[in-house]
Amino acid sequence: MSDDELPDPDSEPYWQGAASGELLYRRCGSCDAAIFYPRSLCTECGAPDPKWAVSKGIGKVYACSIVHRPPPSFKDQAPYAVLLVDLDEGFRMMSRLAEGDAESISIGDRVQVVFNDGPDGRPTPYFIPA
Numbered sequence: 001m002s003d004d005e006l007p008d009p010d011s012e013p014y015w016q017g018a019a020s021g022e023l024l025y026r027r028c029g030s031c032d033a034a035i036f037y038p039r040s041l042c043t044e045c046g047a048p049d050p051k052w053a054v055s056k057g058i059g060k061v062y063a064c065s066i067v068h069r070p071p072p073s074f075k076d077q078a079p080y081a082v083l084l085v086d087l088d089e090g091f092r093m094m095s096r097l098a099e100g101d102a103e104s105i106s107i108g109d110r111v112q113v114v115f116n117d118g119p120d121g122r123p124t125p126y127f128i129p130a
């Protein structure tokens with residue numbers, strides 16, 4: 001789905017968690033799948049209303065890509081690293097390296113979440129080397 005990033009009732013607790021420094025995801029009560037980006041149905045088995053859970057925010061870089069030519073609103077931040085991170089709780093999320101040398105991050109590196117102001121001004125999860 002292309003509208004995953006839009007605020008909606010399903011994701012509002014997620015953004016409230018981010019505002020207080022917690023990375024939230026959902027855990028299916030039926031099949032135990034970790035679900036991210038948070039949705040109201042389990043993405044594995046379709047069971048309704050998975051429970052909210054707090055991630056420790058620590059994981060491993062699954063993939064990374066250096067952006068040298070960003071969209072205009074990020075122009076002054078390039079180059080930066082876009083990351084796919086496998087969190088220890090078993091879900092994968094896309095984010096960015098918050099600080100440090102974009103070239104220094106590698107697949108398999110351990111990273112930890114931090115919350116910085118995102119493009120829309122809301123606290124948003126980024127990662128730093130753990």
Ligand SMILES: [Zn+2]
Pocket residue numbers: 028029030031032033042043044045046047
């Ligand atoms: Zn499930």
